[in-house]
Amino acid sequence: MNDSTHDASNRALSNLDLESPEKPYLDSNELIINMGPQHPATHGVLRVILKLDGEKVLGTECVIGYLHRGVEKIAENRTYTMFNPYVDRMDYVAAVSNGLGYCEAVEKLMNVEAPARAKYIRVILTELNRIASHQLWLGTHALDIGAMTPLFYTFRDREEILKIFERYCGARLTTHAFRIGGCQYETYAGFEKDVKNFLTFVAPKIDEYEELLTTNRIWIDRTRNVGVISAADAIALGVTGPVLRASGVKWDLRKAQPYAAYSEFDFDIPTGTNGDTYDRYLVRMAEMRQSLRIIEQAVNSIPEGPIMAKVPKIIKPPVGEIYHSIEAPKGELGYFIVSDGSTQPYRLRVRPPSFVNLQALDTMVRGLLVADVVAVIGTIDIVLGEVDR
Amino acid sequence: MPNFIMSYLNSKDAITPGAAGSQFWALVYVFIIFTGVSVAVMAMNWLERKALAHFQIRLGPMRVGPHGLLQPIADAIKLMLKEDIIPAEADQFVFWVAPLIGLLAAFTVYTVIPFGPSQAVSDMNIGILFMLGVSSLGVLGIVVAGWASNSHYPLIGALRSSAQMVSYEVAMGLAVVSAILMTSLNATGTGTLSMIGIVQAQQQQGVWFIFKFFPLGLIAFGIFAIAMIAETNRAPFDMAEAESELTAGYHTEYSGLRWSLFMLAEYAAMIAVSSIAVALWLGGWMRPFPNLLNAPAWDFIFSLFPALTFFGLAAIATVGVVRMPAHSFFKIQRIGLAAFAALLGFIALLLLVIAVAGRSADGSVAARFREGIDYVYWFVFKVAIFMYLFIWYRATWPRYRFDQLMKIGWKVMLPISLVVLIMTAIVGVLVS
Numbered sequence: 106m107n108d109s110t111h112d113a114s115n116r117a118l119s120n121l122d123l124e125s126p127e128k129p130y131l132d133s134n135e136l137i138i139n140m141g142p143q144h145p146a147t148h149g150v151l152r153v154i155l156k157l158d159g160e161k162v163l164g165t166e167c168v169i170g171y172l173h174r175g176v177e178k179i180a181e182n183r184t185y186t187m188f189n190p191y192v193d194r195m196d197y198v199a200a201v202s203n204g205l206g207y208c209e210a211v212e213k214l215m216n217v218e219a220p221a222r223a224k225y226i227r228v229i230l231t232e233l234n235r236i237a238s239h240q241l242w243l244g245t246h247a248l249d250i251g252a253m254t255p256l257f258y259t260f261r262d263r264e265e266i267l268k269i270f271e272r273y274c275g276a277r278l279t280t281h282a283f284r285i286g287g288c289q290y291e292t293y294a295g296f297e298k299d300v301k302n303f304l305t306f307v308a309p310k311i312d313e314y315e316e317l318l319t320t321n322r323i324w325i326d327r328t329r330n331v332g333v334i335s336a337a338d339a340i341a342l343g344v345t346g347p348v349l350r351a352s353g354v355k356w357d358l359r360k361a362q363p364y365a366a367y368s369e370f371d372f373d374i375p376t377g378t379n380g381d382t383y384d385r386y387l388v389r390m391a392e393m394r395q396s397l398r399i400i401e402q403a404v405n406s407i408p409e410g411p412i413m414a415k416v417p418k419i420i421k422p423p424v425g426e427i428y429h430s431i432e433a434p435k436g437e438l439g440y441f442i443v444s445d446g447s448t449q450p451y452r453l454r455v456r457p458p459s460f461v462n463l464q465a466l467d468t469m470v471r472g473l474l475v476a477d478v479v480a481v482i483g484t485i486d487i488v489l490g491e492v493d494r
Numbered sequence: 495m496p497n498f499i500m501s502y503l504n505s506k507d508a509i510t511p512g513a514a515g516s517q518f519w520a521l522v523y524v525f526i527i528f529t530g531v532s533v534a535v536m537a538m539n540w541l542e543r544k545a546l547a548h549f550q551i552r553l554g555p556m557r558v559g560p561h562g563l564l565q566p567i568a569d570a571i572k573l574m575l576k577e578d579i580i581p582a583e584a585d586q587f588v589f590w591v592a593p594l595i596g597l598l599a600a601f602t603v604y605t606v607i608p609f610g611p612s613q614a615v616s617d618m619n620i621g622i623l624f625m626l627g628v629s630s631l632g633v634l635g636i637v638v639a640g641w642a643s644n645s646h647y648p649l650i651g652a653l654r655s656s657a658q659m660v661s662y663e664v665a666m667g668l669a670v671v672s673a674i675l676m677t678s679l680n681a682t683g684t685g686t687l688s689m690i691g692i693v694q695a696q697q698q699q700g701v702w703f704i705f706k707f708f709p710l711g712l713i714a715f716g717i718f719a720i721a722m723i724a725e726t727n728r729a730p731f732d733m734a735e736a737e738s739e740l741t742a743g744y745h746t747e748y749s750g751l752r753w754s755l756f757m758l759a760e761y762a763a764m765i766a767v768s769s770i771a772v773a774l775w776l777g778g779w780m781r782p783f784p785n786l787l788n789a790p791a792w793d794f795i796f797s798l799f800p801a802l803t804f805f806g807l808a809a810i811a812t813v814g815v816v817r818m819p820a821h822s823f824f825k826i827q828r829i830g831l832a833a834f835a836a837l838l839g840f841i842a843l844l845l846l847v848i849a850v851a852g853r854s855a856d857g858s859v860a861a862r863f864r865e866g867i868d869y870v871y872w873f874v875f876k877v878a879i880f881m882y883l884f885i886w887y888r889a890t891w892p893r894y895r896f897d898q899l900m901k902i903g904w905k906v907m908l909p910i911s912l913v914v915l916i917m918t919a920i921v922g923v924l925v926s
Contacts, residue, residue, distance in 0.1 A: 138646045160650065160896060251730065251893025257550035323730055323892045475650070476895045 135163065142171045146249045146479040149489030153466070153478065160474045165467045169460075172493040180453035185211050185285060185420040188450070193279035195457060196491040198241050200279045201234035201270070202433040208283045209364055210429035210440035214422040215285075217414045223287035224366040225407045229300060230273070230282055231365070232396040232403070236307065237266040238434035238486075239389050243314060246386070246483035250327050255317055262310045265303050272299065286416035300404045304397055311393055318386070328382035332469035332481035335380060342468065343461045346436025348485060351388045352380030358432035365431075370402045382484045389486075421448055435459050435486050455494060459487040523615045527604045535761040536566040542885050549889035560831035561814060569754075576750035581643065584747065588642035593748070593755035596635025600762035602628045607769045608690040610779045610869030621689035622670060625770060626663070629725070632763055633659040636727075636744050639756070643747035651743030654733045654896055658724055661903040662731075666721035668911035669714040672918045673774040676703050676711065689770075693778030700785055702777040707921050710914055715775040717911045719880075722767040724899065726760060729888040733896050768880035769873070776876050779869035797849045797864055800871040804842030811835035 136157045141147040150171035156163040176195060180188045192207045193200035205227055212219060219227070240263045244256035267277040272293055274282045282288070318324045334344070336352040349356055357374045359367040375391030377384030422444040430439030436458025445451040462485050469481045540555070540563065547554030555562025580589055606621035608614045618624055633656050640652020677695035678685025686692060696702055704715045724731040733743075745756045772778060781796045812835045818824050845867065852864030894902070 136646065138650075160654075247892065251732070252891065253546075254550050254889050257552060261551055317890070318892075321892065323894055326898050327892055327895055474895060474897060476893075 140478065142168075147482060148245065148487055151463075151482070151487065151489055151492070153482070155475065155478065157475065160476075162470050162473055162475065162478060165470055165478070167463060167466060169463075169489070169492050172489045174494065176494040177453055177455060180450050182449065184448045185422070185450065188453070189283075189285065190279070190281045192455075193281055194490060195455065195494055196238075196433065196435065196438075196459065196488045197278055198488050199234050199238040199434045201230050201282050202238075202431065202438060204281060204283045205231050205365065206429065206431040206433065206438045206440055208285050209431065210427055210442055211285045211420065211422065212414075213429050214425065214427040214442055214444055215416070215420065216423075217286055217416055219287040219365075219414050220411045221366070221408045222410045223283075223412045223414075225403050226288050226292060226412065227283060227365050228367065228370070228403045229400055229407075230270070230280075232400045233266050233269060233300070233303075235396050235434045236393050237263045239393050240266075242389065242434075242483075242486045243386075246480075246486075247318060247324075249479045249483040250324065252318065252321075252324070255314055258310070258314060258317075262307055265306060269296075269299050269303065272296070284413070285420055287411070287413035289413070291412055297404050297407070300400060304401055304404075308394075308397060311390065315390060319390070325383060327476075327480060328386060328484075330379070331382045331473065331477050332484055333379060333381045334465055334469050338468055339380065339465065342465045344436070344465050346432070346434070346458050346462065346486075347385055347388045347392060348436065348462050348465065350374065351377035351384040353378055358430060358437060362430070364429075366403070367399075369406075370399045372399050382480055385484045419448060421446065430456065433458055435488070435491070436462055457491040457494065459485075459489075459491040460494075463487050463492055520615050523613070524605075527607075527615065528601070531601065531604060531762055531765060532758070534765055535758055536570070538761050538765070538881055539566045539569070539757075541881070542888075545882070545885045546889055549886075560818070560827040560834070563831075563834070573750055573754040578751065579747075579749050581645070581747050583644045585642040585644065588638055589747075590752075592635050592639035592642055593752045593759065594635075595638060596632050596759035597755050597762070599628055599631035599635065600759040600766060602631075603763075603766040603770075606689050607766065608693055608773055608778055609873050610866055611690060611694065613779075613866055613869055614690060617688055617690045619691075620687050622674065622687050622692065622770075622774075625689070625766075626667060626670065629763065629766065630659065630663055632759065635756075635759065639748070640744040643744075645747055647742075648744045648746045651733075651746070655727055655744060658727070658731065658733055658896075658899060658903070661900060662721045662724040662907070665717055665903060665907035665911045666725060668908070668915050669718040669721065670770075670774065672710070672714040672911070672915045673703050673718075675915070675918050675922060676706050678922075689773050689778075693773055693780070696777050697780060697784075702775060702780070704775040707918060707925075710918050710921065711775065713910065714914050714918070715771070717907055717914070718771055718775070721903075721907065722771060723884070723887065724903070726763045726767055728760075728764065728884055730891040730893050731899055732888075732893060733899060764881065764884055765877060768877045768884075771880065772873060772876040779873045781868065781872050794849075794853050797853065797868050798846070799875075800867055801842050801845035801849055803871075803875075804838050804845060808835050808838035808842055811838060 136159075138155050138157060139152060140155055141152040142150040147153065152168040152171065154166040154168065156165070174194070176191055179191055183191070189204065189207060192203040196203050208219075240259040244259035247253075247255040270280050270282070271277045273296065274280050274290055282290075334342075334348070334352055336349075336354050339349050339352045340354065344352075345356070353376055355374050355376050358364070359372075360374060372395045373391075375388045375395065377388050422442075424444055424446040426441070426443040428439055428441045430437050432438075437456065438458055439456035441452075441454040441456070442450050443452040466481060466485060469485075470478050473481070543565070544554040544562065555565040558565045558568045580586055603625050605615045606618050606625050608617075608621075636659075637652045637656045640648040640650075640655075643649070673692065674685055674687060676699075677692050686695065699706070703711045705711055723729075727733070745753055748756060777784070781793075781799075783792075787796075811831055815828055815832045815835060818828050818831065848860060848864050848867060852858065852860035852862070854861060
């Protein structure tokens with residue numbers, strides 16, 4: 106064991122109220138176990154130290170940083186354009202949303218606005234990405250709870266989205282779809298047809314997932330009243346996205362602070378009432394359907410025109426600072442950029458939704474069982490690339 | 495030829511398995527069952543991966559042999575060649591002996607499983623008790639494995655599974671008792687604990703116990719069917735090895751051959767409990783509709799089923815040969831699958847000849863062969879349905895949480911099985 110991990114575990118253990126840090130074990134009733142960083146259900150390299158009484162969770166401690174790549178520091182050594190692909194590597198499940206947030210933040214800092222057509226393309230791709238992200242969440246979440254099959258169904262259907270991305274910009278996962286000032290690529294011939302085909306293809310598939318799970322007695326038993334978080338707690342912890350909305354708070358940045366072209370579309374914000382895992386499941390399923398609605402409206406009314414605003418070749422925003430946030434699939438994704446007038450950001454800070462939402466884990470799982478920890482980690486929908494950056 | 499060999503084939507009366515004079519045949523059956531179960535486990539392994547894959551829009555194993563048919567053999571070889579790791583902190587001897595306990599318990603159950611009226615290792619007069627006793631020994635192997643590993647996850651897995659198995663055994667036992675009760679509710683009023691006796695009771699009473707005192711038999715069967723999934727630690731009750739929670743549960747620290755022994759024990763136990771369900775409620779070796787379609791012509795038609803099944807399998811294999819891409823890369827696979835199809839076809843022909851030759855129930859050698867094949871076929875057929883259900887459950891349902899599982903076991907299944915038991919007794923007394 107090297108020094109840094111040793112320190113981490115000591116610090117972690119002390120937060121779990123151990124009597125003395127020297128004593129490796131507590132009395133015979135309590136058990137400290139390490140869940141992760143190599144564990145099938147921690148969605149990557151999350152390490153959760155659990156303090157258990159039998160199977161009951163007395164406390165948790167998240168140890169993060171196993172996937173830390175210093176993205177924010179890298180930004181300080183890259184030009185604004187060069188940094189653009191890096192943001193895709195944070196939440197690699199929803200790379201398009203990451204790119205949208207970054208591009209819009211820089212645009213806001215430079216005081217330029219993307220043309221209408223670019224905005225529509227951005228909305229279509231971002232919403233497609235939201236569906237893809239939710240599908241991946243559903244598959245892995247169901248797998249954590251023991252239902253193997255939905256994973257393969259969601260991956261089959263997510264593939265269609267990735268195909269559209271691939272045909273649009275050549276990449277499937279880390280797309281780098283947008284540029285500062287608009288989009289680099291015009292839509293390919295048949296893009297609209299592909300998207301419309303996808304809409305008719307995926308709507309019955311979402312029903313199929315729901316058929317497997319929504320009224321499934323075991324699924325309801327495993328998720329209802331599990332990982333409950335009240336609206337007040339959620340707000341206090343800074344939780345955003347579907348997790349917040351499932352607690353009954355109608356807060357969606359697409360409506361609250363419309364960006365891109367969202368103010369032009371008609372869609373609902375699905376909310377839950379109990380703030381439990383089942384509600385979060387229902388909210389995300391409803392969100393997929395709302396995304397379909399948005400895409401349908403956008404693709405039917407996509408305007409003609411340029412896709413790139415007038416931006417200089419070398420991007421040099423004026424001195425100043427900006428915070429811009431968007432509604433990523435997992436919650437509020439914000440970029441805070443400080444510019445000193447040079448070609449590189451003086452400081453760039455990302456507010457990643459997964460990282461903030463992960464804070465709620467302890468509140469949610471205290472008093473539950475080990476099996477629920479897995480369910481709750483799944484329902485928060487974290488991507489470790491984004492938590493650790 | 496010695497008399498004890500010929501006695502089995504010549505005698506017009508059914509031989510009592512295990513009785514004096516038939517020990518030779520008991521020994522033969524031990525060998526047949528041991529190899530048969532091992533082959534069945536391999537087949538089940540392949541079938542589970544294939545069926546599960548097709549549930550999940552995948553292909554499953556395709557590379558080792560045509561359609562992955564040789565995959566279980568390849569896996570077995572791989573597991574045997576793997577390094578045998580015993581963790582340094584583990585209790586060496588207990589760690590070593592744990593898989594053997596589980597395996598022993600799973601295989602010992604087969605001594606009392608009646609594949610036919612005389613197709614069994616022994617006809618113990620306490621057969622069902624013996625079965626319940628031995629199969630619950632399987633939990634010992636799991637507990638001991640979890641404890642000997644000296645690691646947190648296996649320990650939690652072992653504790654979970656021991657609690658689970660013990661609590662489900664209660665409901666299971668009560669369901670079994672209600673089936674035993676039904677055996678005594680015949681004209682003579684004498685019940686039996688012998689597995690063969692239980693099936694014969696169904697034969698004499700002319701009703702499978704699943705349909706007796708409708709719906710009491712059905713409910714008891716349902717309880718057994720649920721409890722047996724929990725008993726064998728299969729989804730949705732696979733708490734002990736809940737992959738997403740406890741990595742691999744009690745066998746986390748096991749690898750190689752020892753691990754494969756656990757797998758072997760698990761699948762053998764699955765087949766064993768399914769056999770018990772078949773014997774107790776589904777008429778054991780009896781063919782379907784023994785009352786409704788009881789003309790000799792129907793007997794003949796149903797005796798063609800074994801041959802037809804193998805013809806069907808041969809046809810599927812032949813379709814596989816035809817559909818295989820005509821590339822030289824697939825040449826060996828093509829030949830292999832064609833040979834497999836030919837083998838299946840040959841077995842089918844053999845069965846057909848036996849079925850035709852032995853169609854009259856006159857006690858000739860051919861007729862006895864035909865009967866024996868029919869018994870075993872229908873028994874295995876019913877067990878196979880359960881095996882498929884096991885896979886189906888796994889593909890469809892999420893996993894129960896541990897406390898919910900216990901709640902269902904003690905608060906739902908136990909009261910229901912008690913009520914069913916009492917009702918069966920009352921109804922039985924009233925009817926007789």
